[in-house]
Amino acid sequence: MLEPALHHTLVAPSEVLDYEQLYADYQTGLVDRLRGFGAAAECLSLWVPDEDPATSLRNLWDAAAAAGERDIAVYLGPTTTASLDGDEVLGTAARFGVATLTHGRTGWLVEVQELRAAAPVAERRAVAPRARAIVHGVTTTPAIETSAGAIHPAYVDAIARATADVQHDGVLSADAGELMLRVEDHGSTLSLVVDRETHVIRRAAFTDAPHEGVMERFCALVEGVPILDAADHGVARLELSLREHRAHRPVAGIVTPRSADPCFARPQALIRAALADYRAQTGFADWISTHDAGPAAPWRAMSPADREAAVRTVLDTFVAAHDGRPGAVELVAVEIDVRLVLRLDEALLSDGGPRLVFELEQALRDAIDPRLEVVLEEIRDRNRKRRLAVVE
Amino acid sequence: MTGMTDHTQLILDGTKIGWHLDRVHAWERGERIAPITIDMALTRACNFACEYCYAMLQENDRKVITRDVIFDFLEDCAEIGVKGISFVSDGESTISPVFADAIRRGSELGLSMAVGTNGLALTKMRLEEILPHLTYLRVNISAGERDRYAQIMGVKPEWFDRVCQNIRDMMEIKRRDDLPVTVGMQMVVMPSYGDQILPLARLGQSLRPDYLVLKHCSDSEDGELGVDYDGYDSLYDKLRAAEALSDDEYKVVVKWSKIEARGKRSYQRCYGAPFMIQLSGSGLVAPCGMLFNERYKKFHIGNICETRFRDIWASDRYWDVMNLLASPEFNAQKMCGSLCLQHKVNETLDAHAKGLVQLTTPRGAAPAHIDFV
Numbered sequence: 001m002l003e004p005a006l007h008h009t010l011v012a013p014s015e016v017l018d019y020e021q022l023y024a025d026y027q028t029g030l031v032d033r034l035r036g037f038g039a040a041a042e043c044l045s046l047w048v049p050d051e052d053p054a055t056s057l058r059n060l061w062d063a064a065a066a067a068g069e070r071d072i073a074v075y076l077g078p079t080t081t082a083s084l085d086g087d088e089v090l091g092t093a094a095r096f097g098v099a100t101l102t103h104g105r106t107g108w109l110v111e112v113q114e115l116r117a118a119a120p121v122a123e124r125r126a127v128a129p130r131a132r133a134i135v136h137g138v139t140t141t142p143a144i145e146t147s148a149g150a151i152h153p154a155y156v157d158a159i160a161r162a163t164a165d166v167q168h169d170g171v172l173s174a175d176a177g178e179l180m181l182r183v184e185d186h187g188s189t190l191s192l193v194v195d196r197e198t199h200v201i202r203r204a205a206f207t208d209a210p211h212e213g214v215m216e217r218f219c220a221l222v223e224g225v226p227i228l229d230a231a232d233h234g235v236a237r238l239e240l241s242l243r244e245h246r247a248h249r250p251v252a253g254i255v256t257p258r259s260a261d262p263c264f265a266r267p268q269a270l271i272r273a274a275l276a277d278y279r280a281q282t283g284f285a286d287w288i289s290t291h292d293a294g295p296a297a298p299w300r301a302m303s304p305a306d307r308e309a310a311v312r313t314v315l316d317t318f319v320a321a322h323d324g325r326p327g328a329v330e331l332v333a334v335e336i337d338v339r340l341v342l343r344l345d346e347a348l349l350s351d352g353g354p355r356l357v358f359e360l361e362q363a364l365r366d367a368i369d370p371r372l373e374v375v376l377e378e379i380r381d382r383n384r385k386r387r388l389a390v391v392e
Numbered sequence: 393m394t395g396m397t398d399h400t401q402l403i404l405d406g407t408k409i410g411w412h413l414d415r416v417h418a419w420e421r422g423e424r425i426a427p428i429t430i431d432m433a434l435t436r437a438c439n440f441a442c443e444y445c446y447a448m449l450q451e452n453d454r455k456v457i458t459r460d461v462i463f464d465f466l467e468d469c470a471e472i473g474v475k476g477i478s479f480v481s482d483g484e485s486t487i488s489p490v491f492a493d494a495i496r497r498g499s500e501l502g503l504s505m506a507v508g509t510n511g512l513a514l515t516k517m518r519l520e521e522i523l524p525h526l527t528y529l530r531v532n533i534s535a536g537e538r539d540r541y542a543q544i545m546g547v548k549p550e551w552f553d554r555v556c557q558n559i560r561d562m563m564e565i566k567r568r569d570d571l572p573v574t575v576g577m578q579m580v581v582m583p584s585y586g587d588q589i590l591p592l593a594r595l596g597q598s599l600r601p602d603y604l605v606l607k608h609c610s611d612s613e614d615g616e617l618g619v620d621y622d623g624y625d626s627l628y629d630k631l632r633a634a635e636a637l638s639d640d641e642y643k644v645v646v647k648w649s650k651i652e653a654r655g656k657r658s659y660q661r662c663y664g665a666p667f668m669i670q671l672s673g674s675g676l677v678a679p680c681g682m683l684f685n686e687r688y689k690k691f692h693i694g695n696i697c698e699t700r701f702r703d704i705w706a707s708d709r710y711w712d713v714m715n716l717l718a719s720p721e722f723n724a725q726k727m728c729g730s731l732c733l734q735h736k737v738n739e740t741l742d743a744h745a746k747g748l749v750q751l752t753t754p755r756g757a758a759p760a761h762i763d764f765v
């Protein structure tokens with residue numbers, strides 16, 4: 001509310017703007033309103049306040065002038081005036097027109113008439129200095145070191161298990177309609193039998209691998225996969241399948257077969273050579289792999305009720321392990337066959353945050369199917385005008 | 393005189409990742425790299441209500457980016473080696489009370505600063521403050537006629553005149569002070585806006601910004617904005633006619649590569665995010681804007697209103713999320729909306745990782761805006 005005394009001083013402007021109210025409304029609007037946001041007063045549609053009241057007022061007069069207003073009156077309450085110098089305020093206001101400042105009991109009334117854009121002055125307001133010194137140029141942290149020549153510990157056990165059960169060594173022969181490829185790199189060979197129609201690898205075998213377990217697992221993984229996808233993504237899948245724990249990453253940054261361990265270089269070279277050979281022999285010219293194996297047969301075969309029950313079991317175990325209340329995670333929908341839309345209890349979510357959703361997805365993938373995805377219920381735009389403008 | 397001198401090339405439909413091979417090599421070695429570019433907003437709010445606005449799909453918990461928060465953030469960026477920061481993302485940063493200070497502070501710290509805006513609140517006085525500190529300023533203006541502008545951008549028709557005046561002022565200040573800033577206009581082309589392509593290209597001829605870029609509209613993975621990518625076919629003639637209005641100092645550029653991609657991706661892994669991340673105007677740090685909505689909470693890494701960015705960047709959580717996107721457990725073809733900001737970087741890095749292209753140091757002078765990959 002304005003001080004009554006100040007009301008009597010008004011001459012030209014029909015409306016006195018309460019700066020503190022405007023500022024508070026603006027700040028609230030920044031959080032509460034999404035689209036069609038603006039200052040409460042129509043004449044201030046161009047106004048952007050500032051945490052510094054002097055700058056904020058300067059912006060206000062500039063915005064009013066730019067919007068074509070002829071005069072403007074602003075009441076500044078005690079909180080604002082406490083950090084301002086009256087002469088400076090008047091000086092700034094005078095750059096925009098004929099300015100007067102009236103002192104009231106608790107605040108000031110600043111009127112500017114015959115508003116105009118202020119002549120440009122070098123606005124080089126210093127930004128407040130900060131205490132902390134800045135160290136430039138530190139762009140990376142080093143990757144975890146491994147001893148030269150040794151396979152990274154993240155893969156050792158899985159490679160040993162695969163080596164103990166080799167089933168894909170040797171050479172292959174092709175049947176009618178199939179094409180046999182045999183490529184070599186540094187003495188190792190990879191043989192593939194590929195279906196000419198579907199470009200899918202039917203069988204795979206290797207000889208003379210430096211790490212038999214690596215090639216064994218690779219051959220097992222590429223069988224049933226289109227040759228283009230095997231060349232593009234097969235070795236990355238191999239890396240993940242040989243990593244003992246997903247979270248036990250061999251490097252500090254991004255894991256790729258190349259960064260992970262030199263043992264992945266051989267299958268990579270072999271499968272790329274095989275694809276090149278396949279292109280040369282068949283004229284195969286696709287370059288973009290869109291292969292997605294989708295969920296495995298057990299998930300595909302389940303009825304909706306069975307799926308819900310399987311998901312429910314995992315959710316309940318997960319919630320119990322995280323001390324959540326029973327039913328703290330609900331399955332809301334299953335989209336596109338594999339996307340589980342979940343609703344999480346606020347308490348559980350605020351305790352665990354995004355990491356909890358991440359872990360929940362891993363738990364569902366490990367227990368049911370690696371192709372499952374987890375999303376939460378969407379928060380929609382709260383602005384009605386915006387929402388009406390689109391197809392719901 | 394324009395900021396684009398003869399020896400620098402303005403790449404508007406492509407990526408500059410090849411000019412940052414040191415960081416690409418560090419990424420290949422599995423080191424923790426700082427993003428080259430961060431795209432962010434200072435608020436989620438906007439004074440417009442554009443029909444095609446992607447931000448409506450990006451709702452997440454609102455928090456306020458104060459001056460202290462943004463200063464801490466900028467200092468952290470400079471410290472870890474971020475090079476460029478663009479205020480675009482999911483809100484209209486020019487209406488944030490910390491906007492001008494953030495631009496100046498970033499520039500003082502040696503960061504390249506840029507803005508994408510509807511341009512309404514950029515009065516001449518505010519332009520005087522910020523233009524000397526900017527690498528580029530791009531005005532989103534998706535129509536060349538007043539009434540259509542009001543309709544498409546959800547505002548009063550008079551605001552069209554104000555924005556046009558502001559663009560004239562930008563160019564006047566740039567020329568007067570011989571500033572290196574590039575001033576551009578951008579139209580988000582929806583198939584139904586075909587009638588505005590040529591009027592806007594002609595408007596650009598009279599306002600004289602450095603360029604007008606005509607780009608596709610992104611959509612969510614479920615097509616919630618209803619973008620009809622096949623509908624762009626009927627616009628090709630108009631888009632070519634608009635390009636023909638280019639002259640020596642005003643370029644009309646169509647992002648053909650994205651329009652022709654029809655919302656499709658050639659890659660399944662997302663390698664681009666560690667090079668180029670996005671922050672919401674709520675302070676949320678996520679790999680990209682398409683994942684801002686609470687629906688994608690599993691990808692949310694932290695919030696600069698609560699945690700220093702350098703700590704978020706150095707956290708396991710940050711690298712868990714980035715690794716998930718780069719792993720065979722993620723498939724951008726199935727799990728992402730169409731044509732994200734990182735698309736061209738992703739395409740290039742994916743082709744490099746597949747051995748289809750060899751990234752080598754590009755020849756010639758570095759392109760303009762090199763810090764915005």
Ligand code: SF4
Pocket residue numbers: 661662664665679680681682683717724727728729732733734735738
């Ligand atoms: S590919 Fe997907 S995750 Fe990566 S930046 Fe684009 S939309 Fe985001």
